[in-house]
Amino acid sequence: MKKWTTLLVGCAITLHLTAQETFPVNGVADKREGCYAFTHATIVKDGQTTLQDATLIIRKGKIISAGSGAAIPKDAVVIDCKGKFIYPSFIDIYSDYGVGTPQRDRGAGFDFRAPAQLTSNQKGAYGWNQALRTDVEAAKIFAVDNTKAKSLREAGFGTVLSHQKDGIARGTGVVATLAEEKENLVIVKEKASAHYSLNKGISTQSYPSSMMGSIALLRQTYLDAQWYKNNPTAEGVNLSLKYWNEQQSLPQIFDAGGKWNDVRADRIGDEFGVQYIIKGGGDEYQRLKEIKATNAAFILPLNFPQAMDVEDPNDARFVSLEDMKHWEMAPAEAGLFEKENITFCLTSADLKDSKQFLTNLRKAIEYGLTENRALEALTKTPATLLGVYDKVGSLDAGKLANFIITSGPVFKENTTLFQNWVQGNEYDVKNEGWNTLTGTYTVTVTSAAGTQKTYNLLVKSENAASIIAADTITARFSFDGKLVKLGFSETKRSRTGIRLSGVSNGTTWQGNGTDTAGNSVLWTASFVKAAEEKSDSAKRKPPVRLGAITYPFDGYGWEQLPRQQTLLIKNATVWTNEKEGKLEGADVLVKNGKITQVGKNLSDAGATVIDGTGKHLTAGIIDEHSHIATSSINEGAQSVTSEVRIADNLNPDDINIYRQLSGGVTSSHILHGSANTVGGQTQLIKLRWGFNDDELKFKGADPFIKFALGENVKRTTSQNNNRFPDTRMGVEQVLVDAFQRATDYQNALKGADGKNVRRDLELEALSEILNKKRFITCHSYVASEITSTIRVAEKFGFTLNTFTHILEGYKVADKMKAHGSNASTFSDWWAYKMEVQDAMAYNAAIMQKMGLNVCINSDDAEMARRLNQEAAKTVKYGGVSEEEALKMVTLNPAKALHVSDKVGSIKVGKDADLVLWSNHPLSIYAMAEKTIVDGTIFFDREKDAQMRVAIAAERNRLINKMLGEKKSGAAMAPARPSFNIILSCGDHDHHDGLITIDAGDDE
CATH class of the missing domain: 3.20.20.140 (Metal-dependent hydrolases)
Structure with missing residues (x-):
């Protein structure tokens, strides 16, 4: 029950005739000014200012004042907020x-299988x-x-x-x-x-x-x-x-x-x-x-x-x-x-x-x-x-009267939010307990002669109270929300007592009764303070204990990111990929992320020595065609989307980065998919596990872009395709049109009105190709369209840097060589769709013998973990030498990507991207024991084994913690599998990849 005290001046609430609103009133106008004074409150004006025993005054929905000592307007409705807190809403x-x-219309006529809506x-x-x-x-x-x-x-x-x-x-x-x-x-x-x-x-x-x-x-x-x-x-x-x-x-x-x-x-x-x-x-x-x-x-x-x-x-x-x-x-x-x-x-x-x-x-x-x-x-x-x-935002004068009234500090667990006033309007939330019953009161008993005695009363509940004096004396007490009855003896030994009854008016009680002699008395009681909550150490919540933040935020993440080291790898079989060939029992010294020496009997007092005896050291594997570490892979809504960039949606938390490090991969070329003729700009990354997306990028590398030909582009299997082109002839014309528009764009920029030409991100990327500042990797299969695409390129004066997949490359290797292209292919994929019926496992070897720079790529998150074995297949299919086979996943892709001056071989001055193998690197028994990127060990098989033990322990801790929540009666969610979406070349948006149930940290 609230205490409402109205200071009357003629009437309780004054009606004011103010300027009429533009809205008509259907009835009798009743515009109330609404003046209120909230007294004796703890007012929290803002996060820095708290006022004790203060008064908040509002009028016409705005704050007049908040503080102590302010004069209360005569027409104010006074609300006693003793023991209450007032905060800004x-x-x-x-x-x-x-x-x-709004919700997307899924009613009649809506069909996800319908032709695409290409325009607004x-x-x-x-x-x-x-x-x-x-x-x-x-x-x-x-x-x-x-x-x-x-x-x-x-x-x-x-x-x-x-x-x-x-x-x-x-x-x-x-x-x-x-x-x-x-x-x-x-x-x-x-x-x-x-x-x-x-x-x-x-x-x-x-x-x-x-x-x-x-x-x-x-x-x-x-x-x-x-x-x-x-x-x-x-x-x-x-x-x-x-x-x-x-x-x-x-x-x-x-x-x-x-x-x-x-x-x-x-x-x-x-x-x-x-x-x-x-x-x-x-x-x-x-x-x-x-x-x-x-x-x-x-x-x-x-x-x-x-x-x-x-x-x-x-x-x-x-x-x-x-x-x-x-x-x-x-x-x-x-x-x-x-x-x-x-x-x-x-x-x-x-x-x-x-x-x-x-x-x-x-x-x-x-x-x-x-x-x-x-x-x-x-x-x-x-x-x-x-x-x-x-x-x-605060309780300052002039602001809207938006505030809440609470029983205590607003963020305490047992605090009640009584009211929320918005623009000076009261909205009750929970008024039970507004009048704080429990607490200390001062009881004043006045005799007929005017003599007064005071007592300290502690009220514990509606039926329990005590008089606090030299001795604590149990009182007879009852309160029904309105009537108060109180009886007590002045001493524990007294056989007579005082009997009082009265009414409650908020935090003030008053009435009459009799003293110990039976004489009539008057009495009042006023609230002093609320009962102090006793701390119960047994009920205190234990301090919150949390696990560590790791980078990335999973079991294989680092609590502290790894750093470059001075490393000396001793007595290994070193596959240099250079004219020195394969060196037995050699050493490699790494400093500041670079290879500084290659030879025998090397030493460095500050180096961490790694014993390579019986092991093989190679340059890190480079995957020329990958789709890991992204949040989306295809922007297939238009035929030309050269404006989109893989770099804009790299995902450094992708567990495939770590998994591929375990297979010796140190760099990956992340391609746009093959949904359209001209896809998006690609991104070459180094697999710096735990670092952010910008830090993954291979700095200083030439920019590339993805093109595509064939069935994916013309959408052969779609029954509702309305996006041009529908044929391989149309694909060719898309390219011709795109580069003609880019040529016109460049000419316009060079013209007299060039400053007023609209900057077009799509044509800007294509212009970079024309100016040999951006390079193409082209998804391709069929010999005829490879040839036609070369003709388009030569017409506009640019080169198709790399044909990827290129499973009919053996048919047109001479044309590719004359054009100046690289080849990036699968070792032995075939027959997975119509346009690869002529594929064969000898493709890579034939193209290499024709003088092409040939790479073996993955295009697959799982295959990338064993690209060394994919390269080894060319030894069987075509008789490629072991060293040349290894180059197909190291030096050759480095050349194709224009970074062979930095990576791809073990040479003084190059980046220290290295893999220490347990066995011959082309063997199915070889395991990457350490994978090093820029002189930093990002994968260590011994460390990996230790992490698996730690992961098991941490999982057990958290499972038990969740079980504890269940035992405590907390609301629980059903166990949900964790999904890992693996994107591939043909996925048309970031929802369509291969979805695997993958805990990600339990291998």
């Missing part, structure tokens, strides 16, 4: 409240891609939702930034309160932010179909918008670009949703001078160095994973260690952000039920987040980022 900076998220179906003078929804203004579609507002208010929120969560460019967001008022009265800021993502949402247009396509679309749109400012006649009216430009002055919020996407988004922003506010995904703690380097403010969800029910060991074995580690550590993210001094806000987004928010927030505090920083992340920080701190 929370702000959720990432919401779709009142706006909603959005009506109006908008841009070419309907995933660019810059026309969406949340304020124009906003509608108050009382049901959802209630659930958010009950979690402590009073204000939200709401936007439509759909598309790559999502338009503008609106700041609104959660008051149950007309829409025009709750909007705080109409255009508060601009929003972006890498998800095209409900767009049914085919492009983009990949993450790298989404990134390319954003990059091109930034360029197009800059170009559009000059009002180009050719473009006419483009409302998408017009609105885009208008929104650039707003706070820019990017829904990235995960650590690597956060970094990708930031790079887009850096390229165009934009600093995004990034909405994360809850795994950012795994890469705090990279996250901090973005200099972005983050929006962190509190959607922590549930413990899984791993009671059944058959279920448990399919759950990856990474997933179990994430369950344990996710609640620590906000606290780790605080320690790193990274600016962040908190959001209820991603939670199925906003009722979980406070529970999860308290868990985050338990895991290291401080209460002050938590409050700032929900008040001042989001308000400041959105430019509305003058209106919300």
Whole structure:
């Protein structure tokens, strides 16, 4: 029961005639000014300022003052908040409240098997891609939702930034309160932010179909918008670009949703001078160095994973260690952000039920987040980022009267949130316990003669109390919410006592009774302080113990990233791949990541010595054709997508990096897939396991691009293909058209009006080919189309650097040599589709004998682990010498990729990319014992064995911890297998790869 004291001046509530709204009133006008004074409260104005026994005064939905000693207006409704806390209501900076998220129509007529939608179906003078929804203004579609507002208010929120969560460019967001008022009265800021993502949402247009396509679309749109400012006649009216430009002055919020996407988004922003506010995904703690380097403010969800029910060991074995580690550590993210001094806000987004928010927030505090920083992340920080701190975010005069009233510190587990006031309107959350019964009271008994006696009363419950004096005396006490009865003796030995009864008026009681002599008395009791909660050490939660963060975040990750060493490999059989050939009993010295000496009887006092006796040392294997370590592989929505870049979506956490290191691979050429004629730009990487995506890149390597011919491109097997081309003749014409457009583009840039030419990322990449600054690796099979493609290249004056697959290469090896191409092929693949019926295992040997530089590639995550054996097959099929066979997976791909001056052989001055084998490197019994990249040991078989033991122990610890959660009665999720998506050449987006159930850390 609340205490409502009204200071009467004529009447309890004064009605004011103010300027009439534009909205008519159907009835009698009743515009109340709403003046309230909340007295004797602990007021937490912001994360830094707390006022004791203070008063908050509000009028007309705004704060008049918050402090001590302020005069209470005569017309104020006074609410006694003794023992209560008042905080600013929370702000959720990432919401779709009142706006909603549209859903893709899956009704009649919708069929995923239907022909692709190649162009936008959005009506109006908008841009070419309907995933660019810059026309969406949340304020124009906003509608108050009382049901959802209630659930958010009950979690402590009073204000939200709401936007439509759909598309790559999502338009503008609106700041609104959660008051149950007309829409025009709750909007705080109409255009508060601009929003972006890498998800095209409900767009049914085919492009983009990949993450790298989404990134390319954003990059091109930034360029197009800059170009559009000059009002180009050719473009006419483009409302998408017009609105885009208008929104650039707003706070820019990017829904990235995960650590690597956060970094990708930031790079887009850096390229165009934009600093995004990034909405994360809850795994950012795994890469705090990279996250901090973005200099972005983050929006962190509190959607922590549930413990899984791993009671059944058959279920448990399919759950990856990474997933179990994430369950344990996710609640620590906000606290780790605080320690790193990274600016962040908190959001209820991603939670199925906003009722979980406070529970999860308290868990985050338990895991290291401080209460002050938590409050700032929900008040001042989001308000400041959105430019509305003058209106919300603290309890300062002039701001909206958005505040919550609680029974104690808001983030304590047993604290009750009583009310949430929004724009001066009271919304009850839970009023049970508003009047704190338990605690200490001062009881004053006044006799008829005016004599007063005071007693200290400790109330324990509705039926238990004691008088605290020299002796503690048990009192007879009862309270039914309104009537109070109290009886007690003044001493333990007294046979007579005082008997009192009265009524409660909030925290003040009064009434009459009799003293020990039976004389009538009056009495009052006033609340002094709440009962102190006794700490019970037996019930205290033990300190949170967490596992280590590793790089990558799985069992084979490093707690500390490996470093370059000075290494001396002694007495090995060294396969130099140089004129020296194979050296028996030789030594190799490595310093600063380079090979510094090759010979015998070498020494270096500072070197770590590795005994190579009976072992073989080779250059690291280079896979010319790979699809590992990416988040998407194909942007197949158009015939020419030279604007997309594999580098934009590298995935350094891919376990295949580690697995291939175990097979001696040190570099991989990561190709776009073969879904279209001109695919995306490739990326050569070094397998620096544990390093970030940028650090994987092979620095200084020439840029390449993927082309494709044949069945994949013309989509022979598709019954619904409506994307040109449909024939091999069409493939040729796509190439001719693409390079003609690129030629025209170059000429326009060189022309008199070159400065006004729209920068086109697609044609820019093709122009690099024409200028011999970018090189082609071409997916190919059939001899006739290989020949026709060479003719196209020669017509436009460029060379097809490498034909990959090239299973009919033996038929046209002479033409390839004359053209200047390399060949990268399989050792013995055949008959897996119609266009490889003429393939044979002698292909590589025949091409080599014709003078071509021949590589053996994998195009397969598993095969790459045994490329040494694939190369060995050419010894059998074609009689290739052992040394030349080994070169097919080392020096030859280095030559094809233009990096043979750095890698591919064991030569002084080259990068120390080396493999120490247990046996002859072409033997099926050979195992890579150590794989070295740039003088750093990234794979060590002995270390691997130790890690497997540690993985088993850590899995057991976490399984037992999850079982403990189950025993405690916590809600559990069913055990879920952990999936590893292995992408391949023909996968048309990042969802379509080979999905394997793979714990990733239990081999």
